[in-house]
Amino acid sequence: MTEMLKSSYKTLEYEKVIEKLSEHTVSKLGREKIRKIKPSSKKDVIIEKLEETEDVALLIRLSGGIPLAQFEDIRPHLKRVRVQGMLNGKEIAEIGRMLKTLREIKTFFEKREEEAIPLKQLYSKVNELQTFTKLERKIFSIVNESGYVMDDASAKLKGLRDGIKQTEGQARQKLESIVKGSQSRFLTDSLITMRNDRYVIPVKAENRSTFGGVVHDQSSTGQTLFIEPQSVVDLNNRLRQYQVEAKYEVNRILQELTIEIEPFREDLKEHLHLLIDLDVIQAKGRFAKTIEAVKPRVSSENHVELYQARHPLLLEDEVVANDIIIGGEYKTMIVTGPNTGGKTVALKTLGLLQLMGQSGLFIPAEEGSTMGIFNNVYADIGDEQSIEQSLSTFSSHLTTIVNILKQMDDKSLVLLDELGAGTDPQEGAALAIALLDAIAQHGSYVMITSHYPELKAYGYNRPETINASMEFDVDTLSPTYRLLIGIPGRSNAFEIAKRLGLDSMVIDSAKQLMSGESQSVDQMIEDLESKRREAETGAKKVSEELKDASRIHKELKTEYDAYKDEKERLLKKAEKEANNYLNKKKEEADAIIDDLRKKQLEGRMNEPLKEHEFIDAQTRLSHLKVEEENLKKNKVLKKQKQEKSLKVGSSVEVQSFGQRGTVIEKADDKHWVVQMGMLKMKLPESDLVQVKQEKEPERRVSVRRSSSAGVSTEIDVRGERVEEAVNKVDQYLDQALLANYPKVTIIHGMGTGAVRKGVHAYLKKHSQVKNYSDAPANQGGNGATIVTFK
Known part of the structure; x- marks a missing residue:
């Protein structure tokens, strides 16, 4: 860069912007790289850098940004690894923290890719990022994040540190008995301290010989001697031995760990540069958010x-x-x-x-x-x-x-x-x-x-x-x-001058002194300003209208997109529910059929199923059908139905039973009473389809008719044999059930009581009978039975 350009950048305060940008990094290396940023004149480079900033701005808005923790410059550590030097615990921990950050970043971008977040540059940038999980796990099994070599790094180190703790405890216990006991009068202060890595106590100079041992230091006045009493010399010696051995063991462990890091040296250096790049890119995104900046077109x-x-x-x-x-x-x-x-x-x-x-x-x-x-x-x-x-x-x-x-x-x-x-x-x-x-x-x-x-x-x-x-x-x-x-x-x-009160004569005189050219220029400018204000007013109105139109268009597009998404979601939901519904109804139908087969096989191979059992099964199957809502609303069908509106005497087909009948009366707005042979039922209009009138043959029934020409609410089987009486009662109950009667009366007489007993035995087994009992005394007493249906 030429001196002229450097001067221009400084004049335009470009360096101040770069310094503001550097405040958003998490690492010293990131700040150093940002300070070296210079404008590019290559379109592809500019677009790539802007798209990187756009990617990270999107991630900041959606996810809070890349999980980029603070990291250190590990290049000096890697140089020492190359010459087979030994890294200390802090340096190894810095490498471990970098590996942890790499793993978290890799996981972060994998999740964003699964969520289909559209990024233009960063996916490819982190595509080659590796995770060193095994090495990371090894490092943090030896040291913690501050670099301290943990006790469990080896069995030997654990034993030595346990020995250190135990020996320290014994030494302090002996010294505490001195500083808190009767001999404390020989001390200048009741405390235990350290000199030359050994436990000592402060003894008055005149009492030097009281405790024996070794003098390690004295106060500036010479009145206090820091003495290691003879009673703890052996303990201090043992403690020192443990400490030296522990130090050698720590160095051995760190040396082995350094050797394990060596094969990854070049990869770690490359990944460090990737972290620096991500730090710089994220700083650009955070800076853009701070100053409310946008991506420009190029x-x-x-x-x-x-x-x-x-x-x-x-x-x-x-x-x-x-x-x-x-x-x-x-x-x-x-x-x-x-x-x-x-x-x-x-x-x-x-x-x-x-x-x-x-x-x-x-x-x-x-x-x-x-x-x-x-x-x-x-x-x-x-x-x-x-x-x-x-x-x-x-x-x-x-x-x-x-x-x-x-x-x-x-x-x-x-x-x-x-x-x-x-x-x-x-x-x-x-x-x-x-x-x-x-x-x-x-x-x-x-x-x-x-x-x-x-x-x-x-x-x-x-x-x-x-x-x-x-x-x-x-x-x-x-x-x-x-x-x-x-x-x-x-x-x-x-x-x-006029607004400040200068005399108008002076102002007019000044205008006359101006050249004609200057006056014409000022007149031109005034005219331009007037036209500019008019154009600005019109442009402002158009701009507001355009903004409103754009807003409405955006809202409509958003609503339309939401409608399409909701439509697709509902279709998928409806398909799923329809499939579930069909499967459920199929299972119910299969269960009904299985039930019929089971009844057929339960000791009744030579006896056909009774009519009420067939009707019951047919009713349950018909209930499986649900008329589709769109058919109900179909205008053509509605028109056809209106052309063939039902009336008393109309011949209809009852869809749920597959039987034909005649409309005998209208029950309400949605129901009609239909006579099907000897059966009379109240049915919904949607279940009825009008057909051509057919003459119904007359049929005789063995039960008494009521005044309404329906099935009687009672049957008389007096004088019948037991078997015939039960068969008549069986047929009658089917008819009564189809007529929707809540209860009926069976007149069987007293006689020998055999018919009454047979009828009661039959009622006991009937699936649609809720309960039965003898009639009241004024209605026949033991000679009649009142049956209540479920």
Whole structure:
């Protein structure tokens, strides 16, 4: 990178943005790599980096981000492994923690892939990531995450450390008996301390010989001696021996573990670089969330369209968002307006956001913004003098511009603040125009700020050049910091003077002193501003309508997508429920058929099934059928039904029984009473299909008729033999059940009691009889039986 580019990046505060970005990393290595990030001019690289940022931004929104724990630089450890050196516990633990992070990241992306989260770059980036589960398990079976070699690392180490604990306990116990016993008067303090890794007690100098042993240290005054009493010398010696042996054992264990790490040395180095890359990518995503940035589109033709662009280093309540558009129809933009109106901020915003985008960073702008691809971005902003070279402001600026002219090309973006300032206004304006022509000959893109009125006319007349200005509110006498493209700025001096109370005669005199050309330019600007306000009002209305239409379209699309998803879900659910329902009904039908077969085989091979059992089975089978809702609502069927509406005397087919009958009366809106031979039943209208009238043959019945021509509620079997009486009762009960009678009376007389006994025995076995009992005395007493159905 040239010195000119370094100076431009510093001027545009690119380094400050990079420093802000580095604060979002979890590792020192990540921060170091971010500080080396430079903008790229290759489209495929830019798109790849932006898609990486887009991927991690999605993961942050859905899952909180990649589970990237803090990791250390293990490269020095791996170098020592290469030369067969021994790693300490802390260094091995750092490798173990990195392996754990790799495993968690691998698991994280596998789950995201199962959830079908769409990522454009990160799946392929972590595709080659390996997990070193066996090595990780081995490391953490030896050391904990802080690097301490655990007691269970080997049986020998456990024995030695148990010995250390036991010996320490014995030594302290002996010393505590001294410091808390009668001999404590010989001590300067009742405490146990350590000197040279041995337990000692503080003894007054005059009592040196009281405890014997070894003097290890003394106080600065010489009044206190730190003595190892003779009674604990052996214990301290044994403790020291245990400690030395334990240290050798720890070193042996760590050496063996280091040897096991060696075969993975190169793989670990590669995976460390992958973790650094992920740290940098995640930092970009978190930074984008912090500054509310979006992914820009990329234009190879350098059509830059930044909508509601904001400077990322300004506070939210300080910054005014602006649309900045350059390229396409015009390559040169001349921004004029009052001082402190925001011209320099607009200039820096364009350059800085372009550098951010080319570095793979999201930019603080609205969705749909487009960035270009420039080989270089040059900037000369500010009025600092070059003290070292004894140059004035003008000379310093001109020196920088000369260097820019030497290095720029047709894919350079040049940003110049107050071009031509610092010298005579006429000469400065002429020089500024000449410099703009020179830049245009190179085909570069340029945005400048200026106060010279001559540049307003230049921007109006030159091809691929446009005027712009920073809006000034004459009513409040303050800038709004809004960039107005297509409208040059004007001084507003007369309006300001008038509002501040200057005499109108003085203002009129000043206007007469102005050249006609200047007045016509101001008149042109005023007219342009008026048209701009009208266009802005119309554009705002259209924009709001478009926004509403887009919102409605988005809502409709969301609802339609939800409807399709719900429709598919309900179809699948209905198919599943239908299959379950059919299986259930098939099982019920099979059970009914099996029940019939069972009855046929239960000692009744020569006796046919009774009519009521067939009817019962047929009824249960008919109940398995459920009329489909769509058939009920079918308009054609409804029409046909209306054309053939039922009435008393209609001949119908009862679908549930497969029998024909005649409608004898209407029970209610949905039910009819149908006579089927000798049976009369109340049936739903949906179960009846009208057929051509057929003459029913008359049939005789052996039971008495009631006045309503239905089945009688009683039967008389007096005088019958037992077998004949039971058969008649059997047939009668079937008819009574079909007539939906709740109870009936059987008259069997008293006689010998044989018929009564036979009838009761039959009723006891009947599946549809709830209970039976003798009739009351006034209705026949023991000569009749009242039967109640279930």
